[in-house]
Structure formats: structure tokens, C-alpha cells
Amino acid sequence: MKENAMDNIKISAKNVQVYYADNHAIKDVNVEIEDKTVTAFIGPSGCGKSTFLRCLNRMNDTIDICRVEGDILIEGEDIYDRRVDPVQLRAKVGMVFQKPNPFPKSIYDNVAYGPRIHGLARGKADLDEIVEKSLRSAAIWDEVKDRLDAPGTGLSGGQQQRLCIARAVATAPEVLLMDEPCSALDPIATAQVEELIDELRQNFAVVIVTHSMQQAARVSQKTAFFHLGNLVEYGETNQIFTKPSDPRTESYITGRIG
Amino acid sequence: MKENAMDNIKISAKNVQVYYADNHAIKDVNVEIEDKTVTAFIGPSGCGKSTFLRCLNRMNDTIDICRVEGDILIEGEDIYDRRVDPVQLRAKVGMVFQKPNPFPKSIYDNVAYGPRIHGLARGKADLDEIVEKSLRSAAIWDEVKDRLDAPGTGLSGGQQQRLCIARAVATAPEVLLMDEPCSALDPIATAQVEELIDELRQNFAVVIVTHSMQQAARVSQKTAFFHLGNLVEYGETNQIFTKPSDPRTESYITGRIG
Amino acid sequence: ASARDQVQIAGSSTVLPYASIVAEAFGENFDYPTPVVESGGSSAGLKRFCEGLGENTIDIANASRQIKESELKICSANGVTDIIEVRIGYDGIVFASEKGGNSFAFTASDWFLALSDQILVDGAMIDNPNTTWNDVNADMPAQKLQAFIPGTKHGTREVFEDKVLLAGCEETGAFDALMAANGGDKGAAEKACITLRTDGVSVDIDGDYTETLARIESNKDGIGVFGLAFYENNTDKLQVATMADIVPSVESISSGEYPVSRPLYFYLKQAHIGVIPGLKDFAEFFVLDEIAGEDGPLAEYGLVADPELEVTQEIIADEQTIDIAM
Amino acid sequence: MSAFWLTITVLILSAFGAYAGRAQSLRVAGGDARKLHSLPKYYSSFVALGVLIPCLFVLVIWLFAQPKLIERGAEQMLNASSEPSLVMSDVRRVADGLGVAVAQGALSETEAHAPIENLRDVLGGVGVALGNEVTPDVLSAAQGMRAQEQRGNQFRMFAVLGLAALTLVFGLSRITPEFRARNAVERVVLALLITAASLAILTTVGIVLSMIFETRNFFGLHSWKDFFFGVKWAPNFRGDSELSILPLLWGTIYISLIALLVSVPIGLFAAIYLSEYAGPKTRGVAKPLLEILAGIPTIVYGLFALLTIGPLLLNTFGSGGLLGVEWMSGATAVLTAGLVMGIMLIPFVSSLSDDIINAVPQAMRDGSLGLGATKSETIRQVVIPAALPGIVGAILLAASRAIGETMIVVLGAGAIAKFSANPLDAMTTITTRIVSQLTGDGDFASPETLVAFALGLTLFVLTLGLNIIALYIVRKYREQYE
């Protein structure tokens, strides 16, 4: 599973600073995220995990007061370059959010939304297939297959989040950013999603923000630990969890309870 | 810590049925929840944990299509009795929700709201004290003490949820219902909240819905396992986790991964 | 509720300017408050007049026509029985076109031939083929036919139909032809006479003379129907046409030479006299020679003074009411 | 005590009740507000409302009933020959005048009860104008009326103040720590809310009642078959008119449709731009500016149609116009009115939709943008569908306004009713015909005038039907997506 990190960089961030107006939320972060690898971002609440994650597909563009400095390169191309179209970027770098946010549409349309706007399906049958496949991989197919026309907003919290994962997967991204995708899921669904993440890793880079260190340990190969906007430590997951080099990491890891 | 269950019943539910229009979401549930005890509700997503929880303080009254049958007694009084004022009930039985939902008001006003409408504070100083105490017990005081006037909606997800817990605690309830209160928290904050729950247990009954079986094991003395609207098993937490009597419980528990 | 202390008037918008001139002068010269004069049309005014007696009903209804039998019936059914009818003068109706354009001298027949749906040609009624005034009458300029006539809500329309179209219908012989065609049914023949073409040559104006004026200003071919007073205030924009070679003026209408005019009235509740302060004083003031006479402000504004003003003054002084034949 | 001062007294008593209620609640709770069921302010509102509502109710009833009763008495005293209401208004004027005269010192109280010479001058002197000399029986009736009024006012004072004291004591006695003051106060508030909502029904009943009798009269004079199924609208002064609603209905629909075709796209796009693209500054300026369009009086729009848009269209589509076609024969046309009305309706769509679009949660947009959708795709496929029920409401409101508009139609589309598919033809609408027939010169008892009521009622029923359908559709849609 381990590969030569240098040859295999999907995203590299250099001296990234993020400000919300005057609030310096990300401080000089340098990190290289590998392809075909799951990278976990961990750290206490408010440390900037979500903020940094949202830099990677320029979702922060939508927040007026947010300012990003430094370079973020995907396959060597600066995504903050003027020539880059954030729309194209986001198709390549998909995202699942912390709070489930299904569209006020049918379950089917929720999933078909991405493929439709990106023109991924050749026809109705093809689209049906993509939808089914995506719902299956998000471990929700069995629960919704009989009511694909029902509104996505009518599902329970966990079902909604799995629907959102299915929706993101359906666009066939190269990188998948997940902001605490399992925080609303029960263990069985979580296990299924984790399996899915592992599967996605065969082809893509996956970045996952999580509060559960077990989850980070289970699914990721690399872990980045953030603290107060700083990237404190970044490295192999088992190394971080077994012999952290920074005292802050250690105190965080040992401060855990289960 | 273990007490005689019979003498110490805070809430007892008898033959509770809940329907959402035609959807039979809770099926004949009987349960007795003890005072000064943390009870955990676990079960797969969509099994009715939140629904049952919301019956306990009649939050389901707000959903038109929701119908509750059977009796729920708090200290021997039927909370669905005509003479019961649901408002008074909810002051007694506080609630923290799955999605953080701070009011679009200042952090201070968020916490002070409950004490104000219930007339709990004798004056400004008293109120300040309640607010500080509540924020401290929700493990968020240090982060917000300098910006109590900032809007509660401007906090990060985890901070928002802790604010909501502070808000619930501020009303000094007798029973505290928590619907996945930690699903948006990091481990340190989670530990602090769990500590708080343990502290609350000294005086109150706490019911917590959680997806994390570790959490259930850590904080609860009693656990109820729901499945497809049925209460499958209810008993001492360690008994449930070590020798579940129902095969469904067992398969759920062993199906866990971390 | 405290008692109402000003005279309340409603009705015709044609009478409104005259009534307001009088009301204003009345307010200036008497201790009574200035009467309130509402517009809204003769019909609406009379309807409110006949609503009943009492303070929350109007005292006077202005009308650009005489009250109808059926209206009187409703009036008396509601207790409004003693009604004083006051004719204040006449309203001249003139035809005018854009100043600087061709000038016109009309006859009733010209209008009938220009606007009627069907006209008599060679003994047969055919769809009106005329497109220019020149087609209608060889003496007239070759200007496109375009008329702005009052809409069917206006009393002026009735006058236009009676005194111009019907007269023209008879003059051109079409009336007899229609009588024959309808088997002697006079009503049907008259209806056919006043049926207008619908190809856009004749445009109904439901608004006021200001609208007609605006239409003429934006359509140079247009010829419109106006009140004399309106024309006299807008001589810079309009030139008036003669009718049967008579130039319309206060004098020619008063003498009866100019044919197209109608009487203006107001109606007064006798029962309100003595109850509403100043009511009778107002009515008397209205028909004073200084006000409604030939040299008074009303005539100056364009009202054709009633030659029999004295009779009217007497009617008010004696509070003579109309007999209602029940 | 006059009604005004009595009201003030009741207000003061109820304010006292508020104070006492609070004090009493704290007293029964032993000074600890936490022992109370509700906050002290609810106890104080409870007592205050308990005094205020019954007292004001009695006062209002009394104010309405007393004059009626006294007048009836005075009327019998007079046994008037002519119209009683007129004589009574004279009596009332004299009675009021006597009051004024006494108040201003022109008469003493005793003089006011005795026969008075030249009363007209006396009252004239204090500014009360009388139509003519006062007859003795009117004077004595007026004096009797005054005396009774004074007596009645005294009774009123005792009754109201007594009631206030009673309710005050009762309210205070109800206060115990267990008493659910908040619930009681909230029940009163809820009753007020329900009353407010029922006003809509009352208005509807009022509208129907105020038109139904005249409508019945109309159908007594004119055949309903012609009205509903005829093809021609041709009112006529000599009677024998053809009064069919159909051509008017056609004109109404056509003009409203064009107005919506103008206002909905412009308004919706404006709303989208304001809420999704424009910065707060642009939005803060542009939105109120657009709202001015809704406030420009319709007469201005009418003149605008008459003087600007109409001639402009005529110069384009008329003979000798820019296009060299002859599709339009006069400046008045469905299109003229539709365009101008559309402009007026822009803010109805834009402002309301902007508020609704703005309320769609940001998470919804994030979800779509995160999938690589462009902003416009997000708006079209996610935001608008989420906001649709509200937008439909805004459009319905605009459509309603279009149906009800008169000035623009009169000056823009003309007064001739006809069936035509050509938007460059003159046509007219139901509403303008209602106004015209109602304000016309015809006999007010004739079908030509009464038809206005039938038109009004029919339009009312038609729009009611449309609204029921709209409600049904919106419901169905909402069930799917909420």
C-alpha cells in the first residue's frame, strides 16, 4: 500500500494562509497529498480542518470575507491560477459536507444531478446505471431503491448523508473531499462508507476530515494533525498514532478516550 | 453507582406507538428510564431513536402528521395528559438536537434565553453567572468568553453544538435528552461533554442517542437497542455490550468496527 | 357621531368643474364650509342620491342628463321623494382636430357616412367602404378617417348618437332603408343607424377629454369630440370644426343655432334643506345671475348659460319638487 | 366622565392591575419568581388584560347602544312627520350644540335646560351652524336627549368603573404560584390572531353581500345566457345592449398574460441577480429603486402607455412604420397595456422572490457548487426549485394585480371589447368595464350599469376558482419536496 510519496503527489499546498476577514484561520500550511491514498485531517474543533479542506476545491470562493494566500497545486497546476475555472476544478475535486444537504428534489435527481450537468451519461439507461451504482457504493441503495421518486429531504439524517455521498461519487471525481461524512451515520453505514472510501482509493485521492481517531486509523494511510490553524504534524497514519513527534499531537491523541 | 431500578424510575413508557401518518415508526415500546442515570439509545440509522426521544418531551407535537399512542409517565405523571402543559414539560425535560441550531443571536443571548423565559435569574449578575457556568460545563467557555456578543451562528460546527448544549443546560432541566450531541465534536470536546454528562447524572436523568458504541459504553449505565421501530433490548450497558440476549443486538454489536 | 356641517355633492364629471367653481366661491363668501363635490359620474351620483335620506347620504347629485323614471322610482322607494331639479345650463359638444392641420366643416351626414358600420349606396346597405374624408364628402380634404368619440359610459356618446349619427342616418336616407329592411321596427333601425364600424376608424375613449387630446396629439389624422369648455381652454392645440356651418360658441349654442348640446342639472333633496347648514344658500348661490348668468364665471369657463335662469331661481326659492308619477 | 376620560381611567386601572399583578405574583411566590408557573410579567399582563378587555368591550357596546336608545326615545317624543333620521340629526345637532355652548360658557347649565330664545344665534356664536330656526319641540327633544345622555353617561361611568374594580379584584385573586398565567395570556393572543385571520372571510362575505343584490337585479333585467355565453359586449344607452362577459374575459386574460410575460422573466432574473450575484451594496440600492416602480401611481403608467409606448409601437408596427407592416391601426393595443403593466409588476416579482431566494439555505448552494455546478446551474436546478412555492406566490400576486388594474388598460388598451388574437388590437378587460359602467352616465337602475356588479361577482368567482386550483397545485408540489 505504501508508495513513493514523491512520485505520487496529487495535491501540494505551499505556504497556504487563510483569513476570514481578520481571523487568521490557516497559518502557513505546507502539505502534499498523495494520489490513490486516503488522507485524514484530524484536530480539535475549530482548528481549521474544514477551512483547509474547502481551499482544495475553492469552495471558499463563495465566502466573501475569506482570503486564501499561497499556492495549491493539483498535479502541478495552481488551482488559484487565473486561468483555472473553479467549476471545472470542483468537478475534479468532489465534496461531501458536514451537514447533510440533499437538494429538494427526488432521490434519483439528487444523484443524477452531477452526471447531468457534466454530461457523463449517454442516455437514460446509462444514467440509471450511474445512479444505481453510486447509491450502491454509498450503501443506501437497498433502502431507497423502491422510492427513487421520493424527495431526498424526507430521509433520516443518516440516509441523507449517504445520499450526499452517492451524489458526490456519481460525478466521478479524481479527488474526493469529505468533511466528517460519517458523523451522522450509524456504525453499520459507517463501515459501508469506509469500505467505499477504501474502494475509491484504488483510483482517486480521498481527503477526509474526521473527529474519530479510530476512523482515521481505519481508513487513512496519511494523517494530518491541525491545531489552531497550524499543520502540526503530517505523516504516515500509523506513525502519527503510535509515535507522534510533536507533543501537541501526542497530547491530543492520548487525550482520547475510547 | 447501581441502584434499585424499581424505586428510581424517572420516566416510564408503556406501549408507546408512534405513527408518521401511515408510517409506524415506533412499535409498542415499553421502557423505564432511571433517574440519576445515563441511558443510551443505540440502533441503526432510521430505526426511530430520534423519534422516541422526541416523544419524551413532546417535541413530536410540532409535527402535524405525528401521532403518539400509549402512556409516557414522568415521575408517575402522564405527560400526554390533557392537563400537562408541554411547555412546562420541556423546561423540565431539556433537549439537544442532532444538527446544531443556535439562534441567530449573540452567544450570550443564546444561553441566556432559557433562563430568561423561565425566570431563573434574579438579576443581571445572576444571569451572567448562569451563562458562564453553562458555557463552562459545555466546555466552550474559553473559546467564546471574549466574544459573548458575537453571533452564535458564526461559530464552527463543533462550537455551535457545544453552545447548544450550554443553552440546554442553562435551563436547569431534570431530564436532558441529547440526540447525537457529540456527532459534530472532536474527541477532546467529546470527552469534556461526556464528563459533563457524567456530572449531570449526579442530579438528573440523561438520555442520549448515539451512533458510537464506545460512547454508549463510556457514558451510559443503561442501553436501549432499537431496530426498525422496536425496542429490541434494554438493560445494563455492560450486559448489553458483553452478552446481548437478542440475536439482532448481537449482530449489530459485533457488526461494529472500531 | 357629531353632525355633518358641510354640503355634500356627488355626480357628473361634466358638471364637476362648474360645481367646484361655485363651491369655491360659496366657501369664500359664506361662513359655511366649502361644499365637497365628488366626481364619479352622473349615474353613480344619482345612485348615491337615491340611497336614502340622512346625514350619511349626499345632499345634491350633479347630472349631465335628466333623472330617469326608473331612478325616481328607486329614489322614492328609499324615501327620497321631494326632489328639486335644477337646470344650470348647457354643455356644448364640439368636434376638433389638431391645430395647424386641415380645417373641417361637418354635417351630420358626414359623420354618419364616416363612422357607421353600414351606409346606403345606390339604394342598398353595404359595409362602409370609406377610408378618407374625401371619400365621405368630396369637399373635404383627403385625410384618413380617424375619430375619437366618447365611450359608451359617457352621456356625450348618447348625444352624439342622437343628434349626429341618427340625424345623419335620416339625412342620407339610410334610416328609411333600414326601416324597410327591419319591417318597420323603429328600434331596430335606430340601433342599426348607431352601430359603428369596428375596423379601428372609430375609437371609443373611456377616459376624459385630456385623453382624447393626447390621442389627437399622437395621431395627426384624428378628430375628436370635446366639450366646449375643454376646447376653449385648449385653443392652442385644437381647432374646432363647424357643424352645419355654425361655429360652436357659447352664443351660438345658447341661441340654439348649433345643434349638438345637452342640458346639465343638479338634483337637491328638499328634506335636507334646513337640516344641512347652507344647503339652500348654496343652491341659490349656484344659479345667481352673477354666477350662472351670461357674464358669470361659469359662462366664462365654458358653460352655456340657461336663457331661462329666472325660472330656475324661482324653483329653488319656492322649493318646487318634481312630481313623481308612481 | 366623558368616554375619553373613562377610557383613560380604564387604561390607568389596567396599568395599575399590571403593577399589582406583578407584586401579587411575587408575594404569593414568597419573593422568589422561580416558584411561579410563569414569569411575573405574564401575571401582570393577565390582570391588565383581564381589566382592559371586558371594560373596553362594555364601553364600546355602550357607546353604540346608548345613542340609539336615547334617539329612539326622542323620536317617540317627537313623533316626527317627515323623515325621522333628518329631524333626529337636527335634534342631535342642537343637543351637541347646547353641550358646546355650556362648555364655552355661552349658556349656563340651567339655561341649557330651559326654553331658549334665538337659539340659532346663540349656537352660531359658538360655531355650531344650524340650517334653520329651532322649533320648540326639537329644542325640548334635544334638551331631553341631553338630560338622558348625561344620566346615561353617569350610569356608564359607574358600570365601567365597577366592572374594572371587579375584574381587577378577580384577576388578582386568581394569582397563585400554580396559576398558568402564560397560557391564559397566550390564549388571549391566539384569539386575537384568529380574529385577524377571520377578517379575510369577513371581507369576502362583505364583498359578496355588497354585490349580490345588484347582481340579482341585473339578472332580472338581462338574460344570463347572453351574459355568460354571448359573444358581444356592446352597451347602449337605449337599452337592448349586448353584455357578454366573454370578450372581456378574453381581453383580461390576454393583457394579464402579456404583463406576466414581461414582468416574470425580468422580475425573476432581477431577483436572481440581486440575491445571487450582486454585492450587498448593489442590492441595497437596486432593490429599493425597483420597488419605486410599484409605487408610481398607475395614472402615470397610463399616461406613459398613452403618450410613449403606444405611439412607439404604432411607429413600429403601424402603417408607414419602421417595419413597413400594417399590423396596428391605433396606439391602443393589448401589447401597449401589457408592456406597461409588466413594468409596473416587476417589483412584485423581483422583491418578493429576492427575499424568498435569499432564504434558501447556503448549504443547498454549497452542495451543488461542490459537485462542480456553475452558479447558474445551481440557481436554475437547486435554488429556484427550493424557492418555487414562494415564487409562485409572488407571481400569483402579480397576476392578481394585473387582473385588477384599470388606468393602464383604459389608457393603453382602449375601451373596445373584442375577440382577437392579434396583440396589436385594442381590447379591454373586465375590471375596466366595471369601473366604466359604474361611473358612467347611464340610468343606474339599468342593466348597463348593474352589469358592473355581475361582472365583479363573476370575476370574484373566477379568481376564486383559479386560486383553489393554484392552491391545489402548490400543495401537491410541496408535498413532493418538503
Added chain:
Amino acid sequence: MSDPVKTSLLTLDARTKKRNAAETRFRMYGLAAIGAGLAMLVLLLVTIFGNGLGAFQQTFVTLNVPLLESKLDKKGERDLAKIKKVSTFGYAQLLSQAMEDALAENGIDSDLKAKKQAALLSKSAAADLRNFVISNTDKIGETVEFTFLANSRVDGYLKNRVTRESIADDKSINAEQLDLVDELVAAGVIKKRFNISFITGADASDQRPEAAGMGVAMMGSFFMMLVVLALALPIGVAASIYLEEFAPKNWITDIIEVNISNLAAVPSIVFGILGLAVFINYMHLPQSAPLVGGLVLTLMTLPTIIISTRASLKSVPPSIRDAALGVGASKMQSVFHHVLPLAAPGILTGTIIGLAQALGETAPLLLIGMIGFIASNAPDSVASGLLDPNSAMPAQIYEWAKRADPAFYERAWGGIIILLAFLITMNTIAVLLRRRFERRW
């Protein structure tokens, strides 16, 4: 989910280009829509101001009027009743005398008859003079300086609306009179200046457009808006709260709901019919009174306010209500403490539009007697403001626009300017309030 084709981010693929073009187009549509709306507004405003600004200027004539005792109080008793007997016709002679004096003083020769000379003055001059004398009987016998309004034709001449060509057929003024005007202007007797009484005055009859003002009608509108605001806003909000938050979903509330949206479609004139029937004929409220006008407009505005209020109540996220209920707030408290403040922007929008509509409405006023010639005095108390006969701004404008004398045309547009100023003041307050409540969550 086939193997994604590796593409560079720096170059746009064809589909993205197309989508971006669509994006740009979409944005442009939005911009164009706003542009179109604003362009129309500008066009309308230019028309309004171009036509109406003239109304704020008026021509005045300053004369020394001898208040001859022989004419006004022959016996010298200063008996008010007798002095009042002299009607405005009697004062006309004093005016022509004053005019002649002015000509003599400035050395102007004129062949015109005295009556023609005095015709340069407004017909309101005699009334002004009479009012002055009645309230200052001690001044009888003295010569007093007055500033009178000039006749509308003279005013039009100074404003270039009236020219020597345009009066060729005019009976009320002739070229010699205009010559005289030129000389008087040169002598400083006739001057054009700002005319405050256009903003504060009352209506005048058709013969004296120069004296007509908007002030009293403005008070009428003001009192009507007061009634509308005091009733429609609370009732509308209360009804919306009930329907949106408390009402059980049953057929009764369905009926109410359909009723409300239907009332929005009822033509305003029908509300006039209702007002006449209910408020005047049944409840015996006074005719032509702003109170009744306000009530009718309230009924008309309610649906607009209710519909927009309900839409914004609906858009408040349910989690806020849950949060409040969860800490033991009652339903009522959760609505008044949390939901209502969040819905305030939408409520204010509805209020702005509803009030704007009510402010500009004329048709229903026709039936309750507020359109016509209503030249009452300015109200001196709230009660007289509500109960005394009055007109409203749009009604006044509508009346002026119909009048024959073209001088009224200018005043109609001037009136529209005042109406807009009134509207914008009203809106600004609401917009500022709205901005305080607005936020996205």
C-alpha cells in the same frame, strides 16, 4: 465512473466553455433585467420631473391695495357681519384699482380696460383680500402691500408654456395683456419664485390652477396611510402568524387561505363598493373621510402583506423553532422571540409594496367620495384628519390630469413628484429597518 480522462485544469474543456458561456449569459440576463427595470424607472422619473418641476415655481404680482372704507364698510361701524356682506365680487374693484395704481407708479401706459388689466391676477386674489380684511378690520382705510398669484396664463407665459402664437384663439388672454406682463416683469411687479403653497395648499377650482396645492390631499394620504399602517400591518402579521404557525391544517384554514389569495385578485374598485356599503351605508361613518379611505385600503392591502409575510415565515428554518421549543419556550414565545425577527425582512417588503400600492390607489376612493373637488382646510387634529372630508394625493393628481386648463397638467406631474417623495420617505424608513433584519443563515 469509467476511468476519468486526465485533463489540465489550466485549459478549459469544450463543455466547460459552453457551461461558462451559459453562466455568463445567465448573469447577463440578470443584469439586463435589472438594467431594464432601472431604465424604465429612469425614463419614468425623467418624464415626471421634466413635466412636473415647473409646478414648484409660480408667478406672483405684488400690489399696494387701498382698502377703501367706502367700498368695504360704508358706515364705518366695523361691524363684522356687515363687512362680511361684501362679497368677493366687491373686492374685484379694489384689485383693478390697485393694478391701475401699480401701472401709474411704474409709468406704464396701457390701453387695456381695467378689467383686462386685473385679469392678470389670479381669481383667488379677491378671496385672499377679503379674508385679510375680515381678520384685520382695523386695516380698513389703509393701503396694504399684497403679493397675489398671477393668472395661470401669465404664469405659463413666464414659463414659456404660453406664447403669443398659442393664445391666438384664447378668450381669456390676449397679446396686449402679454405686453403689459412684459412691462410689469421689467418693473419688478411680476416675479416668478418658489411656490410653497403648492406643497402646503388645498385644491382650487378649475378657474384658478395657479392656486391649487397638494398639501391638504397630502394630509389626506398621510392619515390614510396611518390607518393602513396601524391596521394592515398588525392584522396582516397576526393573520399570517396564525395561519402559518398555529392553524390546524383543515378545510377551514384552507378556505381562509384561498380567500386571502383571492382577495389579492379582487379589483380595487370592488373594495370601494364594499367600503360604501359597509362603512358608509351600514356603519354610518362619514363620507369622503380618510378614516373610511384608510379602512378600505387596509382591506385591499391586507392580502399583499399576508402573502409576503407567510412566505417569509415559511422560509425560517424549522430548526430554529425546535431549538426554542427544546429549551422550554412556548410556541407563542418561539414565534415572537425567534421566528418573527427572522421573517422581518420579508414582512417589511410586503409592507413596502402594500403601502406603495395603497398610496397610489384611486379607484376605491371614487366610491367613498374622496375624488372630486374637496378643498377643505388642513386638518388641525388627528380626529379632524381622520374624519373631515379630504382627498388623497393620487386622487388629486387624477383630478388635475383630467382638468381642461393645461396649467393643471403641470401641476398633476408636480403632484406626482410630491407623491414620489412621500413614497420614497416611507420606503426609506422600511428599507432601513429591513436592512437591520437581513441576514443569511
